[in-house]
Amino acid sequence: MDKIVPGAREALADVFDGAVILCGGFGCVGGMPSTLLRALSELPVKNLTLVGNAPALGLEAQKTAARTMQVPDSYADGSLLLKNGQVGKLIASVPAMAIFRLEEPFPIVKALQEGQNIEVELVPQGTLAARMKAARAGIPAFYTRTGTGTYLEKGREVRQFDGQDYLLEHALKADFGIIRAHKGDRHGNLVYRGTSRTFNATIAGAAAVTIAEVDEVVELGALDPEAIVTPGIYVNRVVKR
Amino acid sequence: MDKIVPGAREALADVFDGAVILCGGFGCVGGMPSTLLRALSELPVKNLTLVGNAPALGLEAQKTAARTMQVPDSYADGSLLLKNGQVGKLIASVPAMAIFRLEEPFPIVKALQEGQNIEVELVPQGTLAARMKAARAGIPAFYTRTGTGTYLEKGREVRQFDGQDYLLEHALKADFGIIRAHKGDRHGNLVYRGTSRTFNATIAGAAAVTIAEVDEVVELGALDPEAIVTPGIYVNRVVKR
Amino acid sequence: MSAPKNRMDEQTIAMRVAREFEDGMYVNLGGGIPTLACNFVAEGREVIFQTENGGLGYGNIASTEEADWDMFNASFQPVTYAPGMSFFDHDNAFDMIRGGHIDLSVLGAMQVSEQGDLANWAIGNLVDYDGDVVAWIKTGRFPPGIGGAMDLAVGAKKVIVAMIHTTRDGSPKVVKECTYEITACRCVSLIVTDMAVIEVTPAGLVLKEVAPGLTPDDIQAVTEPELIIADDLKEVEL
Amino acid sequence: MSAPKNRMDEQTIAMRVAREFEDGMYVNLGGGIPTLACNFVAEGREVIFQTENGGLGYGNIASTEEADWDMFNASFQPVTYAPGMSFFDHDNAFDMIRGGHIDLSVLGAMQVSEQGDLANWAIGNLVDYDGDVVAWIKTGRFPPGIGGAMDLAVGAKKVIVAMIHTTRDGSPKVVKECTYEITACRCVSLIVTDMAVIEVTPAGLVLKEVAPGLTPDDIQAVTEPELIIADDLKEVEL
Secondary structure (H helix, E strand, C coil): CCCECCCHHHHCCCCCCCCEEEECCCCCCCCCCHHHHHHHHCCCCCCEEEEECCCCCCHHHHHHHHCCCCCCCCCCCCHHHHHCCCEEEEEECCCCCCCCCCCCCCHHHHHHHCCCCCEEEECCHHHHHHHHHHHHHCCCEEEECCCCCCHHHCCCCEEEECCEEEEEEECCCEEEEEEEEEEECCCCCEECCHHHCHHHHHHCCCEEEEEEEEEEECCCCCCCCCCCCECHHHCCEEEEC | CCCECCCHHHHCCCCCCCCEEEECCCCCCCCCCHHHHHHHHCCCCCCEEEEECCCCCCHHHHHHHHCCCCCCCCCCCCHHHHHCCCEEEEEECCCCCCCCCCCCCCHHHHHHHCCCCCEEEECCHHHHHHHHHHHHHCCCEEEECCCCCCHHHCCCCEEEECCEEEEEEECCCEEEEEEEEEEECCCCCEECCHHHCHHHHHHCCCEEEEEEEEEEECCCCCCCCCCCCECHHHCCEEEEC | CCCHHHCCCHHHHHHHHHCCCCCCCEEEECCCHHHHHHHHCCCCCCCEEEECCCEECCCCECCCCCCCCCCECCCCCEECCCCCCEECCHHHHHHHHHCCCCCEEEECCCEEECCCCEECCCCCCHHHHCCCHHHHHHHCCCCCCCCCHHHHHHHCCEEEEEECCECCCCCECEECCCCCCCCECCCEEEEEECCEEEEEECCEEEEEEECCCCCHHHHHHCCCCCCEEEEEEEECCC | CCCHHHCCCHHHHHHHHHCCCCCCCEEEECCCHHHHHHHHCCCCCCCEEEECCCEECCCCECCCCCCCCCCECCCCCEECCCCCCEECCHHHHHHHHHCCCCCEEEECCCEEECCCCEECCCCCCHHHHCCCHHHHHHHCCCCCCCCCHHHHHHHCCEEEEEECCECCCCCECEECCCCCCCCECCCEEEEEECCEEEEEECCEEEEEEECCCCCHHHHHHCCCCCCEEEEEEEECCC
């Protein structure tokens, strides 16, 4: 069993037009699977559904957030896919951020203003995570209080438990999950670093195929079995960044 | 913030008659919160609802399972509570085991045959875990395929998603969770050892009050932040075994 | 409108928010002004900060030298490590939030209503765009982003809002009814602004504290609902 | 009934089961005979065993010297560590199972039907006790215990049954319709017993292999549904 693949392009070779892709990270530089996103932007695939917390805020937003910190040259996010016209639908908790004032419009705004036809679905962050976890866990649907009393009630089943309203939410099924981890072995076991664990560990196993980019590939047995965050069963391919 | 309490009795002082108690472990010696169970059996509380995978198989079953291994003297399980007549309801995936042939009846069988009035609810193991996780996560109910086509359909909502039947299952709300971990600090952060993590880490945070017995209390900062399994927010009291 | 000179700056708002942190509390700080509050915990209190991107028990806002791309808060600000800290993924982070394990959530806001309704994810209302999110985003005007606010607003035991009292053009943000899209209903219990501290009570909004140099009338002038003046009204205490 | 001497012992059944383990498979072994199979993985194949109590990638059944109370399988047998192993809790263990991540589940059984229905958590039927679980348990006869079987039976990509072909009194356990409580419907695809290997197909049960010294008639004599004899029927291969 050897899940290590030589490069990001090989890891993404079977991504197809119209694929639903879960993208790890929170939105900031740390947890973003930049290598995989850059490789994806170089493939001739289109009409992708890109799913993530804030997967396409763009480099300018990162620089604004980073203030005096230097954004690494290797950084890339899903805005590359938007620029290329590869995105047919964006499912995100934060497609753009009102609190940052940028010189240029946010990438999703720009893509829409340029006339691209892109659907956007807003999902509260916790519900997004829970819908991914449900997909991994074989749970087709669940109820949550989040979003009750808001526009999200429209078109959703509202149901009471113990006198309280809840919304029915469904598992978010996807074809590929692209994530960033710190270290991985040939079985696909992964560990992360700090707050970069974020949506990456949530996405692992939630899509039909999970592809992880890692800072370091280690020998089998090198990771502490008590500290492995993502067991290899949830990971199909591992590629060194 | 200091969640370390001096002894198991103090840790359980507010357990009340009729309390619902989630009990960690799988059923074998390893993960059983024996110290807390023994202390609970010495408290004058009754009509408890005891919830766990196989929380009351008794010492004889352990010795049969252990074969040539020596069952530690410190071992105790929920059968002590059954013997004392402290249990009003048992919710378990395995209340007794058909595959072991013991000289004496299993503790739950004995208690019933002695005329105790005990309700028993059978719950599939994965559904039991998911109902605990739902309680921790603020999810009141969810759907699962497990149990479809079986007697569990009776009295449950059956609903189709994508042409497949699923059962509606509810969060399992509890007053106390008693669990066993390997190491803990004063914030309640916990790590486990091997397969003894089992239901213990699932129960942490699922009940209103979580009480953990640990092999070792360590200084704050001694546990690797990347390897902490149960963040302290889920734990109210920590007691050394 | 009060003159800007009598308004407290963001750091001072954060200092005032931090006075609400009790010993042993689990606190989540939302993006914007709230995340600044972690730096102002009172001496002798131990407060555990949760950040929704997967950290519990971090320290302060990090200096440029301390900054690490793998250690940041909900505002994308780098934070420092503190002993007892743990990391987890988003699914677990929101178990804590949705599951009622967070004692206090401090959120920014675009509007707060008299009843404690919170609007903090969009400036505007979907109705203005015929319910079409895409049409709204296309305008580029205050593009909406929910983030973790809806989960925090319904899941935390207590919700405090920390915000600038008025919009950029001086309009009230403390309103009778929210006209912007709602985050959650009846969830806010305290409003801390650059001008005042206001408690949401069943009887109405109670003005508890005013910024130095401001009078209750100054606050009322930029607040839509009628304020009840607290018997023990005082100057903002830091 | 065939004589016991022509029946394979539990270890041999487990060896036969292990021939179904393909390189790179994720396999869960249920309590009883199935857990024995981890010791018989074919040379050159890497098979990852999951145990529902929270381990992935363990090695073999441990010797008494190697045994550790914190390292055991679903049968409460101690197992050994292997490189690449990881631990997790029950919630995560059943995400793997329910979520369809396990390639193969090997389960014990009390009955398997012609259609592949599985009955493996109780000897008897609730109807006999007027639907009263407590009344049933009180009898002390084969007290029911579901364990992880219901989750495994619906969640694993493939389910194999490993069992003794008949009950203690010689009655068939491969039946037309299960009379015992069901674990899951139409989930079993292969039945490995101490007498035979039988495939569940849409056309019916196909007898593929027989134990050394047994004839198809011997198997049919203790099997309720009519067996289809495979064209390439052979002796059990180990």
